[in-house]
Amino acid sequence: MKLVSKHIILKTEALSIGYKSKKSQTIVASNINIELFKGELVGLIGANGIGKSTLLRTLSKVQPDLNGTILVHNKNVAQYNSTELAKTLSLVLTEQIVSKNLSVFELVALGRQPYTNWVGNLTKNDINIVNQSINQTNIEELKHKRCFELSDGQLQKVMIARALAQDTDLIILDEPTTHLDVYHKTSILKLLQKMTKDSKKTILFSSHEIDLTIQLCDKLIIMTDGKVLIDTPENHIKQGNFNSLFPKDLITFNKTTKTFKIKK
Template identity: 65%
Template sequence: MLNKDEHIILKTDKLAIGYHTKKGNTIICDGINLELQQGKLIGLVGANGIGKSTFLRTLTTIQPPLEGSIYLNGRSILDYSNLELAKTMSLVLTEQLMSKNLTVFELVALGRQPYTNWVGNLSSEDISEVKKAIGLTNLNDLEHRKCFELSDGQLQKVMIARALAQGSDLIILDEPTTHLDMYHKAYVLKLLQKLTKETSITILFSSHEIDLAIQLCDTMIVMNDTGVISDSPCRLIEQGVFDTLFPKDLIGFDETTGSFRVKK
């Protein structure tokens, strides 16, 4: 039961995701009912090909839902203009960055595009928000470095800072730890956890790092063959949900340690 002061940032009602084809609709998952609370770190997990990216693309209006509704701050997401949506929701994708010749400051400043004039001039408020985002992501020492000089881990922090500079209530990241080593995977997810606590922004990310997500997330969304379930990691463990993610002949979930083990 939610407290009255716990604000719901995003809600889905009987949502069905998938694709429109000439032969009809291909439904990947339906009947999705979720509520994402303000200031929470939320991990989306599931096996490869289960539909995590399709789910995120639907939530961010990149592709339309097949059925059902999505509400952002209590308002249908379809009622938002592109500019309003950009001020409310930020998106960090896994695609290769095309503007690596920019400095860290310049790339983070792109997050202020919804607020700048048509020329793109930064106001003092814009500059302040960019500086704040750089500080929150511990990038002060790299502010004037070119992005092509950065490691994958550093560049991911810059992309998170750009999303922060956008000033939105919700940040959605598609596999932010891809191509990172174990240390930087943990570092990035710990950074996301810190940002939710310090800014009250809601952060939703998809990941294959299920063990790390279990340790760090307030809430997890699990996609499996039977549908979508969302709850705290502890309750999902108690319900045996993580045991349903992979074939049991090779991978097992240890409820005591909260981690997956290869069966010998």
């Protein structure tokens, strides 16, 4: 075996996620142990309601964990202050932005907020990084358009450019391909793949596109009832992990075509 010491960006140890109220707590998933390395594209798949969003929200400190630890750059996420975390981890969420009157440049430039001064003035360096992010995501021709003029696919790219401008080692995206056709889904995922290759970002995203993620991702996290498994797509296929993904009454995973087929 080849010994490669790769830099761990994010690591969880015996993490439990869920919701806490004063009297009770609802555990969505427990004993989650995952490691994300630098420059990896990682897909998170699982059935509806299994807790993908809860996991992503917990990892990004939007909601508190129930137990265990989350380490980002080997430091407990609880010890980060909000600005430090914003410089390490950026988010693309499913929710719509409030003001669609922002121009694309303005929106991407908001990604520089953790670095700007108290009124948020952009320095030359900031503007360079914003332009770079716009170039990398191939949205130069949209630069001066306003967000309400964009299609869903274009807006998603702009939101990714904004996360890129935030210049973080880790980018987390919650279902970045929903509402898009298969061509635009692929183009978004290809873009994410390119970002991991070119700028060595670690990207974690949730998705329902199992066939696309198998083809594109370095690793896949499969969430099922009771278990959270992380491995390369090939190993997942070998071990038959895809079959535990959904109830078995309607569909089965075909190892040769690497897709789900309807039971005859």
